[in-house]
Amino acid sequence: MEVSRLRQEGPYRWVMDPVGAMRTRGVIYGDADLLGEMDERVLEQLANVASLPGIVGPAYAMPDAHWGYGFPIGGVAAFDPEAGGVVSAGGVGFDISCGVRTLHTGVTAADLAGREDALADQLFHRIPAGVGSRGKIHLSAAEMDDMLAGGARWAVGEGYGHPHDLNRTEELGQMAGADPEQVSDKAKQRQKDEMGTLGSGNHYLEIQQVAAIHDAETAAGFGLHEGDLLATIHCGSRGLGHQIGSEALKSMARSASKHGIDLPDNELACAPLTSAEGQAYLGAMRGAINCALANRQIITHLTRQAFADVLPEANLNLLYDVSHNTCKEETHKVDGAERRLFVHRKGATRALEAGSTNLTPALRGVGQPVLIGGTMGTASYILVGMAGNDARSFGSSCHGAGRRMSRNQARKQWRGEEVLRELRDRGMRVRSPSMRGVAEEAPEAYKAVEQVVEAAEASGLSQRVVRLVPRITIKG
Amino acid sequence: MTTSGWQHFEHQADIGLRAWGPDLGAALEQAGLALTAVITEPQRVVGREEVALSCAADDPEFLLVEWLDTLIYAMAIRRMLFAGFEVAISGAGGTYHLTATVLGEPVDRDRHQPAVEVKGATLTGLRAERGDGGWLLECVVDV
Numbered sequence: 001m002e003v004s005r006l007r008q009e010g011p012y013r014w015v016m017d018p019v020g021a022m023r024t025r026g027v028i029y030g031d032a033d034l035l036g037e038m039d040e041r042v043l044e045q046l047a048n049v050a051s052l053p054g055i056v057g058p059a060y061a062m063p064d065a066h067w068g069y070g071f072p073i074g075g076v077a078a079f080d081p082e083a084g085g086v087v088s089a090g091g092v093g094f095d096i097s098c099g100v101r102t103l104h105t106g107v108t109a110a111d112l113a114g115r116e117d118a119l120a121d122q123l124f125h126r127i128p129a130g131v132g133s134r135g136k137i138h139l140s141a142a143e144m145d146d147m148l149a150g151g152a153r154w155a156v157g158e159g160y161g162h163p164h165d166l167n168r169t170e171e172l173g174q175m176a177g178a179d180p181e182q183v184s185d186k187a188k189q190r191q192k193d194e195m196g197t198l199g200s201g202n203h204y205l206e207i208q209q210v211a212a213i214h215d216a217e218t219a220a221g222f223g224l225h226e227g228d229l230l231a232t233i234h235c236g237s238r239g240l241g242h243q244i245g246s247e248a249l250k251s252m253a254r255s256a257s258k259h260g261i262d263l264p265d266n267e268l269a270c271a272p273l274t275s276a277e278g279q280a281y282l283g284a285m286r287g288a289i290n291c292a293l294a295n296r297q298i299i300t301h302l303t304r305q306a307f308a309d310v311l312p313e314a315n316l317n318l319l320y321d322v323s324h325n326t327c328k329e330e331t332h333k334v335d336g337a338e339r340r341l342f343v344h345r346k347g348a349t350r351a352l353e354a355g356s357t358n359l360t361p362a363l364r365g366v367g368q369p370v371l372i373g374g375t376m377g378t379a380s381y382i383l384v385g386m387a388g389n390d391a392r393s394f395g396s397s398c399h400g401a402g403r404r405m406s407r408n409q410a411r412k413q414w415r416g417e418e419v420l421r422e423l424r425d426r427g428m429r430v431r432s433p434s435m436r437g438v439a440e441e442a443p444e445a446y447k448a449v450e451q452v453v454e455a456a457e458a459s460g461l462s463q464r465v466v467r468l469v470p471r472i473t474i475k476g
Numbered sequence: 477m478t479t480s481g482w483q484h485f486e487h488q489a490d491i492g493l494r495a496w497g498p499d500l501g502a503a504l505e506q507a508g509l510a511l512t513a514v515i516t517e518p519q520r521v522v523g524r525e526e527v528a529l530s531c532a533a534d535d536p537e538f539l540l541v542e543w544l545d546t547l548i549y550a551m552a553i554r555r556m557l558f559a560g561f562e563v564a565i566s567g568a569g570g571t572y573h574l575t576a577t578v579l580g581e582p583v584d585r586d587r588h589q590p591a592v593e594v595k596g597a598t599l600t601g602l603r604a605e606r607g608d609g610g611w612l613l614e615c616v617v618d619v
Contacts, residue, residue, distance in 0.1 A: 069600035131590035132583030246596035
């Protein structure tokens with residue numbers, strides 16, 4: 001991206017002043033190097049988001065922003081229903097409520113020694129992963145509706161996990177306002193055999209070791225110590241969310257003109273929040289959020305079973321579960337007044353500061369863990385929302401590094417077997433049903449996550465707490 | 477450029493499909509192959525089972541999206557991959573109707589080594605253009 005098109009307000013804050021149809025500014029966080037590497041189309045997409053009706057505050061791009069579809073990946077934008085604001089299916093994406101969940105295991109990396117392969121095999125055996133996999137849970141029509149309304153709370157009620165898991169899950173495990181009747185039969189059909197499945201692509205389950213502490217006080221607040229072993233799950237609402245996204249995208253693109261909305265890009269497909277169509281999408285999307293929360297809760301249960309087989313001394317307790325593809329109704333202070341806004345985060349995670357009323361009570365004293373996924377050969381990070389971030393980005397941050405190389409390029413460059421061998425030589429176990437998938441997910445196909453998290457910290461979005469390195473990765 | 481064919485084009489996070497053919501049906505058949513190639517090498521898929529599919533749209537661009545979404549849905553609920561496509565298009569009242577017979581088989585993870593699920597067809601960079609040599613289609617799919 002040509003940074004000379006932007007006005008620099010600080011070392012890590014760049015402003016695109018309104019031009020053309022833009023109703024507000026675009027703000028991009030990152031250093032000059034990160035912005036220089038961003039595709040020019042990030043700016044174009046950010047300008048398009050800034051032109052949507054009812055937008056409040058700037059349209060934001062996080063330090064890991066990259067060219068997406070409609071919204072940039074790493075895009076954040078808030079809308080006021082009373083000002084004609086919209087909800088955008090393209091602003092949430094296909095993998096609704098894709099997110100990350102991290103658990104303490106109660107054991108250390110030293111405890112794992114000699115049992116790495118056994119644990120990797122058990123996890124791979126118990127957790128369905130990859131294209132064509134099915135879960136062991138098959139939902140009836142009534143159970144499907146209960147799951148869509150109940151989320152992780154439904155899953156715990158069905159015996160998948162502990163009630164205290166819910167205290168460490170966004171929305172306390174159950175997104176309010178879900179309307180199963182707005183979820184199509186096709187979406188339900190696509191999901192009925194997919195509960196408790198990991199998916200494919202960049203989704204994973206990883207056993208990680210705390211390799212470095214950056215912020216001792218917050219790490220203590222999160223209960224994290226050097227050498228601790230953690231389990232992290234990255235997946236979303238599976239086929240149900242993909243189907244809801246696909247259907248809403250087409251429907252909203254066709255009907256936008258009826259609402260007087262001139263779409264600069266069809267992928268920004270949206271409907272007024274107060275319209276019947278907007279309300280129907282919100283009801284279905286919230287069902288998909290519950291589906292994702294239930295899915296990660298079930299995988300948590302399966303992970304506990306695998307640990308019980310191999311490391312019976314382990315005790316898995318949830319640190320936090322946060323989604324990064326959502327639209328949520330939140331309270332934010334804008335120009336000194338509190339307003340109820342619908343905040344879209346597409347490939348952007350919440351990063352709520354200590355004291356935020358949007359944050360689950362169990363973490364209000366210390367701040368929200370911001371879970372940043374890396375690759376199966378490099379590092380992941382846990383950060384915490386920084387004071388003042390609500391005013392900087394509606395309490396948001398980056399969600400990962402983003403790809404440096406396309407899947408086709410990666411496949412030409414590496415063979416899956418070689419990637420596995422090299423990682424094993426470095427003490428990392430990977431299990432996957434697809435060597436092609438492993439090649440496409442090779443660590444070097446992703447950008448360095450360090451630069452992104454450093455920029456997030458320098459931008460005042462979220463502060464590094466611990467660095468994690470992978471020990472075992474289950475890929476779809 | 478040959479009469480019919482497909483290729484992928486680069487999109488930073490996802491994958492672009494480009495397909496062409498002498499008529500819209502032939503180009504859509506190539507788009508089906510390009511979609512399968514996101515997941516696995518199409519030559520690894522044996523067309524041992526036949527599935528009938530249909531969809532409709534008001535214009536060729538949305539027909540491309542509906543066709544890809546129809547294939548994505550069929551692959552997901554049937555746990556199948558497809559490598560043979562016979563597409564027929566008919567038009568009535570300003571609507572394009574597509575009927576298709578697709579050939580494929582259940583996913584065999586060892587043989588197919590499927591890399592990634594396709595979540596849906598996006599509307600970004602969507603193209604369906606008729607030129608002198610036939611139809612050219614482009615669509616980015618989310619993976």
